[in-house]
Amino acid sequence: MKPTMRSRTITTAFMFVVAVYILLPVWWLLVSATKAGGDLFDTPALWFGELNLGTNIGRLMEQDGGVYPRWLLNTVIYSVGGAAGATVVSAMAGYALSTYPFRGRGAVFAIIMFAVLIPVPLLGLPLYLLLTQLGLLNSMWAVLLPSMVSPFGVYLARVYADAAVPGELIEAGRLDGAGELRIFFTVAIRLMAPALVTLFLFQFVAIWNNFFLPWVVLNDEALWPITLGLIKWNSLRTGFYRDMVITGAFVSVIPVILAFVSLQRFWKADLAAGGVKL
Amino acid sequence: MVTIQLEAEETRAAPPRKRGRPTSNRAALIFLLPFSVLFVVFFLVPIGYAVNESFYTEKRSGLGFGTPERVFAGLDNFAKVFADGGFAEGVGRLLLFGVVQVPVMLGLALVLALLLDSASARFKSFFRLTYFLPYAVPGVIAAIVWSFLYTPEISPLTDVLPFDPLGDGAVMWSMANIVTWTWVGFNMLVIYAALQSIPSSLYEAAELDGAGGWKTAWYVKVPLVRPSLVLTGVFSIIGTLQLFNEPMVLSRITSSVGKDYTPLMRALQVALDSNDRGQGTAIALTLAVLAAGLSYFFIRLSAWLTTRGVNR
Numbered sequence: 272m273k274p275t276m277r278s279r280t281i282t283t284a285f286m287f288v289v290a291v292y293i294l295l296p297v298w299w300l301l302v303s304a305t306k307a308g309g310d311l312f313d314t315p316a317l318w319f320g321e322l323n324l325g326t327n328i329g330r331l332m333e334q335d336g337g338v339y340p341r342w343l344l345n346t347v348i349y350s351v352g353g354a355a356g357a358t359v360v361s362a363m364a365g366y367a368l369s370t371y372p373f374r375g376r377g378a379v380f381a382i383i384m385f386a387v388l389i390p391v392p393l394l395g396l397p398l399y400l401l402l403t404q405l406g407l408l409n410s411m412w413a414v415l416l417p418s419m420v421s422p423f424g425v426y427l428a429r430v431y432a433d434a435a436v437p438g439e440l441i442e443a444g445r446l447d448g449a450g451e452l453r454i455f456f457t458v459a460i461r462l463m464a465p466a467l468v469t470l471f472l473f474q475f476v477a478i479w480n481n482f483f484l485p486w487v488v489l490n491d492e493a494l495w496p497i498t499l500g501l502i503k504w505n506s507l508r509t510g511f512y513r514d515m516v517i518t519g520a521f522v523s524v525i526p527v528i529l530a531f532v533s534l535q536r537f538w539k540a541d542l543a544a545g546g547v548k549l
Numbered sequence: 550m551v552t553i554q555l556e557a558e559e560t561r562a563a564p565p566r567k568r569g570r571p572t573s574n575r576a577a578l579i580f581l582l583p584f585s586v587l588f589v590v591f592f593l594v595p596i597g598y599a600v601n602e603s604f605y606t607e608k609r610s611g612l613g614f615g616t617p618e619r620v621f622a623g624l625d626n627f628a629k630v631f632a633d634g635g636f637a638e639g640v641g642r643l644l645l646f647g648v649v650q651v652p653v654m655l656g657l658a659l660v661l662a663l664l665l666d667s668a669s670a671r672f673k674s675f676f677r678l679t680y681f682l683p684y685a686v687p688g689v690i691a692a693i694v695w696s697f698l699y700t701p702e703i704s705p706l707t708d709v710l711p712f713d714p715l716g717d718g719a720v721m722w723s724m725a726n727i728v729t730w731t732w733v734g735f736n737m738l739v740i741y742a743a744l745q746s747i748p749s750s751l752y753e754a755a756e757l758d759g760a761g762g763w764k765t766a767w768y769v770k771v772p773l774v775r776p777s778l779v780l781t782g783v784f785s786i787i788g789t790l791q792l793f794n795e796p797m798v799l800s801r802i803t804s805s806v807g808k809d810y811t812p813l814m815r816a817l818q819v820a821l822d823s824n825d826r827g828q829g830t831a832i833a834l835t836l837a838v839l840a841a842g843l844s845y846f847f848i849r850l851s852a853w854l855t856t857r858g859v860n861r
Contacts, residue, residue: 359583420584480687
């Protein structure tokens, strides 16, 4: 059935309005990141004044003894390290739950699924108290290790392994004399690869965007990710820092947007596998 | 999610292999070990620690000088959680917030997904990417940017709006706007992915039966994407109960948002500022049970609605 001209126009108009709503803050951020001095107040809010993006970024990199590049680096370390760890650990656990009919499998899976229902920030407070006791507070590990725990990642990995790794293939590997680890790392992980990229991306963004965990466990400014640093600058609320907050926010969202646009073909298809099977 | 999976567990055909082979058990153990260790240390132990902590309270003798004494308090901390008006007030705020924000956001996500999936939409990939864009923006950064857009001297919006977005009555809906802006595209994508995997033969059948676009959407598409609606619903419920970033950022610029606006903020304030760890963990635990309970209830409810054949 062909849609009528009228329904096409109404649909597109509605979607356009929503797109304007979504893009408005992004556009404002882009425009404002180019403004310096009092331009934020004196020029139209949604259009450019004098273009000072370069100056702003230069200042951003040197502000407070060049702490912003450090925050950027920390964010990359936490996101890449945490996401890589979470992906490997979840893939192994999901594969095991999918492949081996060991005793207690149902119980293990039920515990993991129940963990999905617990809001992680609520663990923040006990985690803080615990890490204080263990003396792990204020170290990169305090962010990295908890970030590697993703019950939902295990669930997704299991669904993917169910769908992508046929039992016959594993059996064939065994007949050829390959050990279980070898089968996983040479056969299964390749079949699961597209799904694992998705898993990595989701965890990467979750850690990149995380504020609560690092905020609870890190006091040392040199260990902070960008989100914490910008919240601190934002709370100072002077005009000088306001420009830095805006430019800093603008710079911080660019890497994630680029990562998503360039890796689009991976996350598009695989999201379906997770949702539909549920 | 839980129930559906557990049922699936029983009906799943066992792989053609002997059960409980020693090598199989050992291999399973090795593969599960890294996750299990991390899960126990950073998930279960904190919960256990919090449970233990929540049964204790610190008593200061006399005028409050000297080292406080840690004494077993039984369920006193939990009793205080419920007796405490501030906690109930915070939960009430979240419920009101969630009852409005979650349906609005998921409704919009569903409509956008259906429109993207329909033949009427143009520039599909542009719209899809645009709607998903906020997912790449950290929650606190989204809150900071919107907080500028709510500030009269800077904002292009406040002159147009008939109300003050940071005023007492409006501030909760200003937060709801930030959360909706951040998550609507993500939820849309989950639903859209499910729509894309519906075989087109179903649509052809519906068309043969004389169903138009609207009827196909309501009677064929919506029931088929219900699992992804449940998934996004559960995530939204959990997300609502842990609401923190937006009120935290807005509390710095408006007195309409107090330091204990949400229960999570209150838990932190009690535990860290007032140094009452037992009481703080009791609040956090109560909230966790509430979140898990609400999600579970929601899953059961939608499963029940499905078996009852509502909307079929």
